[in-house]
Amino acid sequence: MNYLDIYPEIKETALYGRYINNQHIEPLLNSLPPNFKVSVIGKSVKQKPIHAVEIGMGKIKILMWSQMHGNESTTTKAVFDLFSFLKSNKEDAKQITEAYTLYIIPILNPDGAEAYTRANANDVDLNRDSLALTQPESQLLRKTFEAFRPDFCYNLHDQRTIFAAGDTKNPATVSFLAPAYNEKREYNANRLKAVRVIVAMNEVLQRYIPNQVGRFDDSFNINCIGDMFQSLGVPTILFEAGHYQEDYQREETRKFVFVALLSSLFFIDKNDLTDAKIHDYLTIPQNNIKFFDIVYRNVNYFVDSLKINTNFAAQYKEVLKNNTIEFESFIVEINEKLNAVGHLAYDGEGGIYTDDSNNIPEIGKKADFYLNNNIIFTNGVRKLT
Numbered sequence: 001m002n003y004l005d006i007y008p009e010i011k012e013t014a015l016y017g018r019y020i021n022n023q024h025i026e027p028l029l030n031s032l033p034p035n036f037k038v039s040v041i042g043k044s045v046k047q048k049p050i051h052a053v054e055i056g057m058g059k060i061k062i063l064m065w066s067q068m069h070g071n072e073s074t075t076t077k078a079v080f081d082l083f084s085f086l087k088s089n090k091e092d093a094k095q096i097t098e099a100y101t102l103y104i105i106p107i108l109n110p111d112g113a114e115a116y117t118r119a120n121a122n123d124v125d126l127n128r129d130s131l132a133l134t135q136p137e138s139q140l141l142r143k144t145f146e147a148f149r150p151d152f153c154y155n156l157h158d159q160r161t162i163f164a165a166g167d168t169k170n171p172a173t174v175s176f177l178a179p180a181y182n183e184k185r186e187y188n189a190n191r192l193k194a195v196r197v198i199v200a201m202n203e204v205l206q207r208y209i210p211n212q213v214g215r216f217d218d219s220f221n222i223n224c225i226g227d228m229f230q231s232l233g234v235p236t237i238l239f240e241a242g243h244y245q246e247d248y249q250r251e252e253t254r255k256f257v258f259v260a261l262l263s264s265l266f267f268i269d270k271n272d273l274t275d276a277k278i279h280d281y282l283t284i285p286q287n288n289i290k291f292f293d294i295v296y297r298n299v300n301y302f303v304d305s306l307k308i309n310t311n312f313a314a315q316y317k318e319v320l321k322n323n324t325i326e327f328e329s330f331i332v333e334i335n336e337k338l339n340a341v342g343h344l345a346y347d348g349e350g351g352i353y354t355d356d357s358n359n360i361p362e363i364g365k366k367a368d369f370y371l372n373n374n375i376i377f378t379n380g381v382r383k384l385t
Contacts, residue, residue: 001092001266002033003204003208003231003258003259003262003263004208004255004259006085006090007081007255007258007259010084010085010088010290011081011084011255012028012077012079012080012081012083012084012136014028014080015028015029015076015077015080016077016249016251017249017251017324017325018071018073018074018116018248018249018250018318018325019073019116019320019324019325020067020073020076020107020113021070021078021107021110021113021114021202022048022049022051022107022110022113022114023114025051025076025106025107026051026085027078027137028032028080029051029053029106032053032083032087033054033087035052036053036055036083036086036087036089037053037055038047038051038053039051039052039054039138040052041105041134041144042137042140042143043136044110044120044121044134044136045111045112045120045121045122045136045137046110046135048110048111048114048119049110050105050107050108050110050137050140051105051106051107052103052104052144053083053102053103053104053106054101054102054103054104055083055086055097055101055102055104056086056096056097056098056099056100056101056102057097057098057101058096058097058098058099058100058101058269059099059101059373060099060100060101060151060152060268060269061100061101061102061103061144061148061149061150061151061152062100062101062102062103062151062152062153062154062307063103063104063144063150063152063153063154064078064079064102064103064104064105064153064154064156064266065104065105065108065141065150065154065155065156066079066104066106066107066108066156067106067107067108067110067112067113067156067204068108068109068126068127068128068137068141068155068156068157068225069109069112069118069119069125069127069157069158069193070107070109070110070111070113070115070116070117070118070119070120070223071112071113071117071118071158071318072118072125072157072158072241073097073113073158073250074158074250074253074254075156075157075158075239075240075254075257075258075341076106076107076156077250077251077253077254078081078156078254078257078258078261079104079106079156079257079261080106080239080350081254081258082258082261085258085262089376090315091226092099092266092325094263096266099263099265099269100269101277101291102189102335103144103148103150103250105144106139108126108137108140108141109126109137109312111118115320116318116320116325120135120137122135126138126141126220126225127157127224127225128223128224129223130142130213130222130223130224130225130227130229131222131223131226131228131307132223132265137149137203141225143168145188145232145234146228150234151234151235152193152194152197152234152235152236152237152268153226153229153234153235153236153237154236154237154239155179155225155226155236155237155238155263156230156238156241156257157217157238157239157240157241158240158241158250159172159175159240159241159242159287160242160243161242161243161248161293161315161316161343162289162290162291162292162315163175163214163242163287163288163290163291164166164214164287164288164290164291164341165211165212165213165214165285165287165288166214166285166286166288167288167290167367168211168285169284169290169341170211170212171212171242171243171244171291171343172212172213172214172242172243172287173209173212173213173241173242173243173244173252173253173256174205174209174212174213174214174240174241174242174253174256174257174260174286175213175214175215175216175238175239175240175242175287176198176201176202176213176214176215176216176237176238176239176240176260177198177215177216177217177218177226177238177240178191178192178194178195178198178223178235178236178237178238178281179194179218179220179226179227179229179230179232179236179238180218180219180220180227180230181227181230181231182231183220183221185218185220187276187278187279188284189274190230190233190234190235191230191235192273192274192276192278193235193273193274193276194230194236194237195276195277195278195281196271196273196274196275196276196277197235197237197264197267197268197273198237198281198284199277199280199284200263200264200283201260201263201264201267201337202272202280202284204259204260204263205256205260205263208256208259209244209256211285212244213277213284213285213286214240214242214284214285214286214287214288215281215282215284215285215286216238216240216286216287217286217287223354226383229311239244239257239260239266240287241253241257243291243343244256245343246343248316256324265315268292290340290341291313291316291341291342291343292313292314292315292332292333292340292341292342293313293316293329293342293343293344294314294315294329294342294343294344294345294346294347294367294380294381295311295313295316295338295340295341295342295344295345295346296311296312296313296314296346296348297311297338297345297346297347297348298347298348298349298350299311299312299348299350299351299353299361300348300350300351300352300353300372301352301353301354301359301360301361302352302359309336309350310334310335310336310361311334311335311336311337311338312331312333312334312335312338312361313331313332313333313334313338313340313342314329314330314331314332314367314380315329315330315332315381316328316330317329317330327370327379328366328379329366329367329380329381330365330366331361331362331363331364331366332363332364333363334361334362334363344380344381346382348371351371351375352371352372352373353369353370353371354369354370354371355368355369355370356368356372366379367379367380
């Protein structure tokens with residue numbers, strides 16, 4: 001199957017951009033056909049409904065949840081793309097619903113989704129609450145896990161733009177992890193099943209985003225939900241939706257997450273998962289912190305009469321304004337030996353930096369400045385004249 005050929009016709013166009021909350025998904029949930037069993041399974045701290053969708057009647061049970069972190073919405077969009085595919089009349093969709101029972105929580109943290117925060121309304125990171133279970137959302141996920149008794153768990157997240165796929169200059173557009181189940185980070189049969197599925201997804205993704213798939217760090221932390229579920233004996237896979245070139249709205253990335261999800265479903269029920277291919281998993285390059293959003297090189301500025309040549313970098317801060325996410329660029333590093341890569345890069349060619357304050361690049365300052373007084377940078381980007 002060429003996944004990209006089918007994607008335009010099944011993409012859920014009602015969802016777009018980075019800001020996705022219950023108000024966006026509830027009309028879509030209400031419009032799903034009757035074979036999608038939609039329910040409210042609990043409430044958030046602020047008493048917002050937490051929805052679940054069950055689809056399929058097969059013996060292989062997969063539990064998925066997205067937006068455990070409220071500001072990580074890319075995988076939610078991909079989940080609704082998957083719903084769109086599964087409600088189609090395609091024979092492949094029918095095969096999936098016959099082979100699997102999927103139980104999917106599109107937004108686990110609706111309070112965080114509405115506020116566009118990582119944490120929930122009590123300022124708790126739900127992905128550090130799997131042991132203490134202090135929050136209603138964490139308790140609900142554990143209760144769902146115990147009642148549904150899945151064969152696989154898919155833990156769906158976003159990651160920042162800073163990650164490269166290994167030592168390359170390629171962003172880690174999609175990253176995976178088969179979480180450790182113990183402190184020694186050993187591989188037992190259940191973890192190896194997760195490994196085998198990740199290898200299969202990576203093989204498909206390499207056709208579309210070669211050298212842009214990463215492997216997340218597997219340091220063990222029982223407070224993290226993936227590590228907990230792996231330790232409880234269920235093969236668990238962490239999905240991390242990352243950056244694709246010039247795709248800050250994550251519309252390209254969602255497509256590749258959809259490809260990963262769908263290819264995994266085509267793979268699991270038809271293949272021997274005991275053939276672990278651990279070497280192929282470990283050769284997926286580990287995520288490497290290498291990127292800034294914007295890098296500026298060979299820029300001069302004056303301190304008194306002393307001219308200083310330097311490089312500096314800016315990173316976008318995602319700010320919720322009027323129900324949309326705006327990207328505001330701030331200087332985060334200044335270093336004449338700056339080795340990081342920029343998703344966008346400028347050569348200042350020795351131009352003189354000035355701004356509307358003290359004419360010195362400083363960490364924490366908005367990236368609004370001039371070069372040689374006539375080249376204007378607004379919100380980090382050169383203004384075309």
